[in-house]
Amino acid sequence: MKRHSLIWTGVVLCSALLTGCNLPSDPSLLTQLAVQRQPDPTGAQKVMTAIQNMNDVSTYQLKANIQVASGRFVRTVDFYGSVQLPNIVYMDETIGGANYLVYQNGSFAYQNTSGKWRPMQPITDLAPWHSMANLLVTDPPKVVYKLPDQTVVSWYCKVYQFQTAATSAVIGAPGTPAHSTPHQALYTVWVDAHSGKLRQIEVQSTVGVPGLGTASIDATQLYFGRNGKLNMVAPSDLVTQIERP
Amino acid sequence: MAESKLLRMLKTPFMIVYALWAVLFYQLTFTAWTLEYSLLGVLFVLAASVAFIYAFPRGDRKVVVRFTLFSVMTSVGIASFASEPLVWRIIDFVVFLVLALILGGFLVGVKTRRLFVVIIAITLLQVWVPLGDLSTLAYFDIRYIGHLASPDSQVPSLPVVAMPDPTRPGLQEIITLRGHRPVKSEAQDLIDMANADPAQATSILNALKELQNSYDVIAIRPGRLRLITHYATTQELSQLPFSSLGLVDFPFTTTHFLNVANRTRMYLSLSAGPGSLLSMLMSPGTVATSIANLSLQTVTAEQSNWKSVTGHSVDQTDGLSIQNGYLTGTFNGVPVHFRTAGVAVLGVHHMLPLSVGGGSQAVVEGNNTIQVVALPPARPHVIATMQGSYLHPLTMDVVFADLTGSHQDALLVNTVPAQIFQLSSTGSWQRLWVSGRDSFRFETAFKRPGGDLLIANSPSLMNAAKTRYLGGYLYRNGQLVRVFRVYHGNFVDLHTVHVSSASQTELLTSVYSHQEIMLLGPQVLPWLLLVEAGYGLALIVGIVRRVKGRRSA
Structure with missing residues (x-):
């Protein structure tokens, strides 16, 4: 009978385990996530240098997303594609689980929505770091912080962070009405320690939306495959659509 | 044998x-x-x-x-x-x-x-x-499962909401969306409608274009034997704020509502094309402003559309609304008009300890901030403010619950990690609990006399995966004590409702990626105990x- 009692003890132990699992308060995540950052007086200059180091980039690949959290939901748009400077881009986008494509070669610009290519307004500047340089010159942040070094994917990076509002850059920005007020945003910049070039940019901000409360915005973009060989001919289905409408 | x-x-x-x-x-x-x-x-x-x-x-x-x-x-x-x-x-x-x-x-x-x-x-x-x-x-009995047959993958989960049932005072009915199945001659009807009503022509023709991808707004209430679906009437919908149904993939898609033959129809369109979204992204210096503006434009468009379709004009929460930067309305028969940083009303709650008087406070939310405002008979003033940061933004993703039955409401905030705050008598926030897991979320709370049952989606204990499962917890001695666990990983948009009974609390939820809704009620038979007893x-x-x-x- 000894083995039976052993089994029963096991069963009782298991059921005790199943009911006795409470969640204690554990602030470790809060402190872990709290950024340990130090003001860096030369930080702005270092970011600027990293931007200038991008000048010899002729092609790159981009992985990015824009997230908006409002109410109970976080909604994401994902981007993945290649750019050949100054004006060729082929980009895959996922909006709400549906797939979209953008192809631009100079002033020839098309977007694919629900399986059909349609012309679109060409994108004027395909080097995102120009906009960052602009921001640092026209709206320089008061303080630039240095964060602990991080490894992004497999690249060892120096990390800088600053907060500013893009006042003058707003005018003429896409999707902006004339009266729009600039939004303060937190910019985090990852500089590749090896090449001294930009690796990743993250922009975080919030906006108060009437009836919806706060919408928090997070846009992250990662550059890789710099100066790699790309074949940027127009996608075959776009060509087919144009040739045989 | x-x-x-x-x-x-x-x-x-x-x-x-x-x-x-x-x-x-x-x-x-x-x-x-x-x-x-x-x-x-x-x-x-x-x-x-x-x-x-x-x-x-x-x-x-x-x-x-x-x-x-x-x-x-x-x-x-x-x-x-x-x-x-x-x-x-x-x-x-x-x-x-x-x-x-x-x-x-x-x-x-x-x-x-x-x-x-x-x-x-x-x-x-x-x-x-x-x-x-x-x-x-x-833990629950299944009162209703509704398969809503969404026509496209654009809607990962269908919005669901409960509102007072006009035919059964004290009880609620469910309002949700169901994939529209085009019927014969419908296209012709729409064309005729558009020609008969030039003012509505554009929106009707757009709806025609999206016929395959549109939704019917439906209401579900208990019938004699089971829950019965009918098309929601404009009078029913006029009580709802636009946000209850209109926020599918906000702000990247815009929802459009229109009335077709006294039935309310919804379809979606992209708020900005893939090209212009990419253009915003390619300008990181201004991307925050562009997306903020996109959000504001989308909301303005949806709000005015909802108003023109249902006649709903002002979003009121507990008799209060925010207009032109003022908290406006009447509370306890006394008019309130108070300048606030808020853009939305979270509700009226007992935020202060009972020892400071049992008055109610309005809780409003502004840009990354939550304000607690004293209400009549007290002089309206800001009692406390909670400020979010860019790393821990404060959205409206909060739950109010009376943790211990002391008639004081705590604020359960779904930041990453989720936290519980309570106001002290001096108006400062005390952090009562912080989740050790970053994917833990509070969803809603069941009123209980000895302290509310907190309904949460929480990750499993011995697994690093972020997958969340439904759980019920009580706050005791600084811990969340588990009451039940339901290993269903896809519940989103949970609401505490009274659809089939005024006394029993029910849980209304949408099922992520399954395009269905479920209404869960308290159990008649304890199934878990029965199968364990069977073993x-x-x-x-x-x-x-x-x-x-x-x-x-």
């Missing part, structure tokens, strides 16, 4: 009960253990299985094990084609049935006729409740039989 006639007659019903028990036991305990305790859970499952097998006398063991496996595998097999179109489901079912019977007849050692009855019973169980939703029986009983009976068998031998 010395079986009496009675025993033989009882054999088939007994096998049906046993098979259903095996399926339920597998779903409610084995699945639960593995999901919560990962490898350790697998060990539990092995231990429990070995004990179960051991309990049966050697002669019966083979048949019992084979039949148990047959039942569980059949249930999983049937579930695997549950999501197919009806025709394929029938074809697959017939093929499955034939194969299962042939294989079962060879391998199980039970008469094929009996196996057939068992398969039918397991199928009927899944017609009643899909296998994946059986896990809810661990215990089988073990005891088995051991008793072994002991007897050994003695007689």
Whole structure:
């Protein structure tokens, strides 16, 4: 009978385990996530240098997303594609689980929505770091912080962070009405320690939306495959659509 | 065989009960253990299985094990084609049935006729409740499952909301969206409508274009026997703020509502094309402003559209609204007009401890900030402010709950990690609890006299995966004490409602990626306890039989 009692003890132990699992308060995540950052007086200059180091980039690949959290939901748009400077881009986008494509070669610009290519307004500047340089010159942040070094994917990076509002850059920005007020945003910049070039940019901000409360915005973009060989001919289905409408 | 006639007659019903028990036991305990305790859970499952097998006398063991496996595998097999179109489901079912019977007849050692009855019973169980939703029986009874047949993948989960039922005072009805099935001659009707009403022509023609991708706004309320669906009327919808149904993939898609023959229809369009979104992204210096503006534009468009369709003008929460930067309305018959940083009203709650007086406060939310405003009879003023940061933004993703039954509401904030705050009598925030896991979320709270039952989606204990499962917790001594756990990972948009009963609290939820909604009510039969008791009983009976068998031998 000894083995039976052993089994029963096991069963009782298991059921005790199943009911006795409470969640204690554990602030470790809060402190872990709290950024340990130090003001860096030369930080702005270092970011600027990293931007200038991008000048010899002729092609790159981009992985990015824009997230908006409002109410109970976080909604994401994902981007993945290649750019050949100054004006060729082929980009895959996922909006709400549906797939979209953008192809631009100079002033020839098309977007694919629900399986059909349609012309679109060409994108004027395909080097995102120009906009960052602009921001640092026209709206320089008061303080630039240095964060602990991080490894992004497999690249060892120096990390800088600053907060500013893009006042003058707003005018003429896409999707902006004339009266729009600039939004303060937190910019985090990852500089590749090896090449001294930009690796990743993250922009975080919030906006108060009437009836919806706060919408928090997070846009992250990662550059890789710099100066790699790309074949940027127009996608075959776009060509087919144009040739045989 | 010395079986009496009675025993033989009882054999088939007994096998049906046993098979259903095996399926339920597998779903409610084995699945639960593995999901919560990962490898350790697998060990539990092995231990429990070995004990179960051991309990049966050697002669019966083979048949019992084979039949148990047959039942569980059949249930999983049937579930695997549950999501197919009806025709394929029938074809697959017939093929499955034939194969299962042939294989079962060879391998199980039970008469094929009996196996057939068992398969039918397991199928009927899944017609009643899909296998994946059986896990809810661990704590709830399923009052309603609505399959809403969304026409496109653009809607990962359908919005669902409850509002006062105009026909049954004190109770609520469910409002949600259902994929629209175009009917014959509908296109022609729309064309005629557009020509008859030039003011609405553009929106009607747009709806025509999106006919395949549109939704009907429907209302669901209990009928005599079961819940019955009807098209929501404009009068019903006029009570709702635009945000209850209009925020599918906000701000990247814009929802459009329109009335077609007294029925409200919805369809979606992209707020900004892929090209212009890419253009915003390519300008990181201004991307925050562009997306903020996109959000504001989308909301303005949706709000005015909702107003023109339903006549709903002002979003009021507990009689209060925010207009032009002022908290406006009447509270306790006293008019309120107070300047605030808020853009939305979260509600009226007892935020302060009872010792400072039992008054109510309005809680409003502004840009990354939450304000608590004193209400009449007190002089309106800001009692406390909570400021979010860019790393821990404060959205409206909060829950209010009376943690200990002290008539003071705590603020449960779904930042990453989730936190619980309470106001002290001096108006400062005390942090009562912080989640140790970043994917933990509070969803809603069931009112309970001794302290509300907090409904949360929380990750499993011994698994690093972020997958969340439904759980109920009570706040006791600085800890969340687990009351129940339902291993269903896809519940989003949870609401505490009273749809079929004014006294019983029900849980209304949308199921992520399944385009269905569920209404869960309190249990009549404690299913989890019953299947566990079934296991215990089988073990005891088995051991008793072994002991007897050994003695007689």
